Amino acid sequence: MAELRATLERFQLRVNDNARVRALITGWDRTLVVRGTGPEDALAVRFEGGLVRDLRPAMADEKAEVILHAETRVLCDVFTGVANPAQEFLEGTLQVFASDRDQVKLDAIALILWD
Amino acid sequence: MRMSSAASRSEFVEHVATAVGMALACSGYAMLGESQRLLSGGWLLGAVLAAGLSCIVLSFSVGELAAMFPSAPGIRTYLRHAFGDTASLALTLLLFSLVGLFASVEVHYFLAAAREVLPELSEFWTGVAVIVMVCAVNLVGLEAPRRMQVAITALLVLSLVGFSWAALAQSDSASLGRNAPPVPPSLATFVIVSGGCVFLFTGFEWVTSMGRSPESYRARIPVAMPVSLCVLLVVIGSLAWASDGLRSEARYALMPHLALGARVGGPLGVQCMVMASLASMITTFNAGLMGASRLLYAVSRERRFFEWGARVSARRGTPYGAVFSLSGLALMAHALTHALHAHGTVELVCAAIYCLVYSAFLVATVRLRQLRPGSPRVFRSPIPAWVQLLVAALFALMSCAVLATDIRLVSASVSVFMAAVVGSALLARYFVQRAPSPRAALRPQSS
Numbered sequence: 001m002a003e004l005r006a007t008l009e010r011f012q013l014r015v016n017d018n019a020r021v022r023a024l025i026t027g028w029d030r031t032l033v034v035r036g037t038g039p040e041d042a043l044a045v046r047f048e049g050g051l052v053r054d055l056r057p058a059m060a061d062e063k064a065e066v067i068l069h070a071e072t073r074v075l076c077d078v079f080t081g082v083a084n085p086a087q088e089f090l091e092g093t094l095q096v097f098a099s100d101r102d103q104v105k106l107d108a109i110a111l112i113l114w115d
Numbered sequence: 116m117r118m119s120s121a122a123s124r125s126e127f128v129e130h131v132a133t134a135v136g137m138a139l140a141c142s143g144y145a146m147l148g149e150s151q152r153l154l155s156g157g158w159l160l161g162a163v164l165a166a167g168l169s170c171i172v173l174s175f176s177v178g179e180l181a182a183m184f185p186s187a188p189g190i191r192t193y194l195r196h197a198f199g200d201t202a203s204l205a206l207t208l209l210l211f212s213l214v215g216l217f218a219s220v221e222v223h224y225f226l227a228a229a230r231e232v233l234p235e236l237s238e239f240w241t242g243v244a245v246i247v248m249v250c251a252v253n254l255v256g257l258e259a260p261r262r263m264q265v266a267i268t269a270l271l272v273l274s275l276v277g278f279s280w281a282a283l284a285q286s287d288s289a290s291l292g293r294n295a296p297p298v299p300p301s302l303a304t305f306v307i308v309s310g311g312c313v314f315l316f317t318g319f320e321w322v323t324s325m326g327r328s329p330e331s332y333r334a335r336i337p338v339a340m341p342v343s344l345c346v347l348l349v350v351i352g353s354l355a356w357a358s359d360g361l362r363s364e365a366r367y368a369l370m371p372h373l374a375l376g377a378r379v380g381g382p383l384g385v386q387c388m389v390m391a392s393l394a395s396m397i398t399t400f401n402a403g404l405m406g407a408s409r410l411l412y413a414v415s416r417e418r419r420f421f422e423w424g425a426r427v428s429a430r431r432g433t434p435y436g437a438v439f440s441l442s443g444l445a446l447m448a449h450a451l452t453h454a455l456h457a458h459g460t461v462e463l464v465c466a467a468i469y470c471l472v473y474s475a476f477l478v479a480t481v482r483l484r485q486l487r488p489g490s491p492r493v494f495r496s497p498i499p500a501w502v503q504l505l506v507a508a509l510f511a512l513m514s515c516a517v518l519a520t521d522i523r524l525v526s527a528s529v530s531v532f533m534a535a536v537v538g539s540a541l542l543a544r545y546f547v548q549r550a551p552s553p554r555a556a557l558r559p560q561s562s
Binding site: 090108111 | 188191
């Protein structure tokens, strides 16, 4: 939990500091639930008003527009830019449950931040 | 994280509707018309049944693969784990060529139907306009609500079945199968037509990446696929049976649904079936093209395609590089098939490619059971492995056979098919041999 939370907090700072990403997510008000393999590795991230507003533990039955499932290690790599999310997705190690548009939007954030 | 039973049912219905909508295409009706040239009556129904049952066996295997890799784009992920990067990429690139070719024939057969109502429509320019419009919709990032897909598909199914049964009620049973087939139905002809009929069911597997949660892969998606195929069997079987006696109407040779419309409702019936053609094209393009462009975008992001495929709009977040690539391919295919009058050839090539890909899915299921026996599978195909391999061999056979559907087009069909296969294989080899992305190179150090 602690490692994933620390990773997502850094991600939140990075997103909110990046003008291009803020432009990309303006109007994209979504809740992203990130579920790792640890018993408490489930966090909800709220994108709203062009910023990452909120980071909190996710409920067991939390509903969200975007849900990510993976081993906690993979999630940490993805949210720190070490791993390419598209590659992890195509390898089947990162599961993404969202509409096509939301999936591309999420990957585009990674693309701008780290590529 | 369990969903309520109402939400679960709603998701299941959406998956069934999407799978049915993907399969019911204008080019499918044309393929049925083509099949009716070779077989009629019970033989034709037998070929439809053989194709449908083969696809049902396949759907259980695809369900198992989807359960192993929830949300993943099947062709790239399943086949990579089973056969390696190059083979999987070759088949993925072959699928992209199929999307372009398919879009061109779909637009052609839709316009052939639409010209029954608007005869002054220019096939070339209207086709260009349709492809550009689909491209624009994808660029803007518009996604039709899933409920709309369900509603359109339900109307389409009801209208096709309703017109078919109305036509059957009008005709006496003795008229069914009254047209003697042009050649005696041999086993070879039966296999050829069955291969063509597979094309009538294709596209159902696109739902594997549409699950809302991991729970979707336990039963909803694996069951939605065979259920959608059963619905398709009823729709296509009814259409094939009812339009069988109408083949003498040469005007509608490749549009059996329009022949039914004319028989049941006269000009108004034709107009209804033209609307059904429009609905068929919308449901196919709505679910298919955005999914294909997202897959091309992801493949480009892992440096397995040209870099322009990974370009994304900073404002809208839409993968415009992938959308332009696929739309450009569709426009090129449209221009070429229009100039060469090669729609029949292209349609047969699409059917052959689908059979080949389906064969690979079946072999992949059995192979992954051997390679990864301990991997968690929340759904497992109840079909014995030997049956899956037998059906895989059948699909491979049908892939070759379908190219011989029209004896005048054999050399052209084989040439285009081989060009697509060899071209995809060479491109895959090139992309795999390129240096990995800098971040991919970092990965071993991070773990």
